[in-house]
Amino acid sequence: MGLAKLYPDTLLSVVILVIALVASVRANAADESLVNLGRALFEDRSLSGDRRVSCASCHLKDHAFSDSRPLSMGNRHHRGTRNAPSLVGLANYRTLFWDGRAEGLADQARFPLFSPAEMGLSSEAQLLDRVRQNQNYMRAFEHLLGNLNGHLRVSDIAHALAVYEQSLVPPETAYDQYVAGDDDALSQEAKAVPALFNGKVGCSVCHMLGARNASFTDNLFHESAVGLRGAGAEFPKIATRLAHLPLQQRIDLIPTDRRVAELGRFVVTLDPKDIGAFRTPSLRSARVTAPYMHDGSVATLQQAVDLELYYRGLKQGYPVNFSLAERREIRVFIESASASSSQPQRHPHSALTAILPSVRNNFIVSTHHE
Ligand code: HEC
Numbered sequence: 001m002g003l004a005k006l007y008p009d010t011l012l013s014v015v016i017l018v019i020a021l022v023a024s025v026r027a028n029a030a031d032e033s034l035v036n037l038g039r040a041l042f043e044d045r046s047l048s049g050d051r052r053v054s055c056a057s058c059h060l061k062d063h064a065f066s067d068s069r070p071l072s073m074g075n076r077h078h079r080g081t082r083n084a085p086s087l088v089g090l091a092n093y094r095t096l097f098w099d100g101r102a103e104g105l106a107d108q109a110r111f112p113l114f115s116p117a118e119m120g121l122s123s124e125a126q127l128l129d130r131v132r133q134n135q136n137y138m139r140a141f142e143h144l145l146g147n148l149n150g151h152l153r154v155s156d157i158a159h160a161l162a163v164y165e166q167s168l169v170p171p172e173t174a175y176d177q178y179v180a181g182d183d184d185a186l187s188q189e190a191k192a193v194p195a196l197f198n199g200k201v202g203c204s205v206c207h208m209l210g211a212r213n214a215s216f217t218d219n220l221f222h223e224s225a226v227g228l229r230g231a232g233a234e235f236p237k238i239a240t241r242l243a244h245l246p247l248q249q250r251i252d253l254i255p256t257d258r259r260v261a262e263l264g265r266f267v268v269t270l271d272p273k274d275i276g277a278f279r280t281p282s283l284r285s286a287r288v289t290a291p292y293m294h295d296g297s298v299a300t301l302q303q304a305v306d307l308e309l310y311y312r313g314l315k316q317g318y319p320v321n322f323s324l325a326e327r328r329e330i331r332v333f334i335e336s337a338s339a340s341s342s343q344p345q346r347h348p349h350s351a352l353t354a355i356l357p358s359v360r361n362n363f364i365v366s367t368h369h370e
């Protein structure tokens with residue numbers, strides 16, 4: 001009597017398990033090559049007009065992929081209008097950029113690639129040419145998408161970049177361990193702070209602390225402690241002029257015109273209450289992302305904390321006094337929720353697949369022999 005007859009169910013289970021294993025090994029290998037391809041594109045300076053600027057020029061690995069310059073320097077030494085934020089833990093955000101003008105990662109990559117102040121490529125054709133010139137890229141894309149016959153698309157490049165960025169997740173911090181039940185993970189000093197952070201001025205109203213996976217952002221747009229510093233006196237005039245331009249033209253001005261950039265969320269919505277409002281930054285990498293605020297005007301984390309304490313208290317309508325020790329404790333607390341090393345943790349493959357279904361599906365759907 002054959003084995004299959006004796007144990008038909010077991011045999012079927014084993015066959016299914018083997019098929020599932022092979023499929024998952026294949027999917028992981030595809031994820032891995034996609035992440036590697038995305039990283040290579042991210043670090044490639046030839047994808048800029050003057051061949052000197054890559055995404056990595058402004059998003060520095062050692063600073064949790066933020067920029068240590070207050071305002072970024074792009075193609076042909078063009079000075080930008082805002083501070084480049086960290087790219088670690090982007091999953092905390094529902095919109096991208098300080099003003100939320102991009103909805104998702106695949107959409108976002110076009111902004112820096114074609115902005116004259118950032119990578120300064122003149123057209124999609126130029127981007128595709130530069131990528132096609134590199135045999136390694138073409139081999140990697142064909143490996144993932146099948147034979148392209150030269151028909152690579154900008155969206156394929158954007159997807160590879162997006163997958164790489166989504167693989168940059170923050171490592172677990174002392175604060176996460178504390179929240180998960182390890183009472184010794186935080187110093188006595190830092191432990192006192194959640195009360196302080198929630199309390200007097202309610203930092204956590206905007207920099208939210210969930211019971212699990214605190215994102216330190218409410219994903220909303222608020223007035224800024226640094227105000228409309230770079231807007232100059234004529235900002236009401238600029239706001240009026242903007243109101244007559246279509247969305248795309250307004251958005252194109254943001255990386256090149258400092259006074260427009262300072263108007264914040266207003267440039268996107270034209271709602272007067274959004275003048276000078278910026279997305280609450282997650283403080284998850286704040287230990288290593290100096291300088292601070294949308295304009296990079298605040299040099300140290302302690303100064304940023306002190307300024308927020310003062311300004312947010314003022315907004316509540318009454319002065320709030322914090323001792324020197326309390327101000328320091330809040331800074332130490334933010335650091336405890338921030339990665340202790342500046343390196344993000346690469347996501348384990350299986351988890352990567354889990355957080356990327358939409359990107360992966362798009363990528364697969366966009367193959368050229370549907
Ligand atoms: C010249 C410097 C510069 C280059 C080059 C650059 N960036 Fe940025 N990046 C910035 C700045 C500045 C911001 C914030 C702009 C804003 O909010 O208006 C930003 C924002 C972002 C954001 C949004 C982050 C958030 O918190 O919402 C992502 C994602 C991003 N960049 C990815 C990229 C990718 C991918 C590339 C390469 C294709 C790239 N950047 C190239 C400076 C740069």
Ligand code: HEC
Nearest residue numbers: 201203206222224278279280281292293294304308309312
């Ligand atoms: C009403 C919402 C709100 C409250 C309350 C609030 N913040 Fe903020 N916080 C913001 C916004 C918005 C920014 C970005 C402002 C900008 O860039 O111009 C910011 C920026 C910061 C930054 C700089 C982060 C970076 O990456 O640049 C720190 C640090 C900070 N806040 C700490 C605090 C502390 C500490 C408190 C409590 C005293 C607090 N915030 C209360 C909304 C808030």
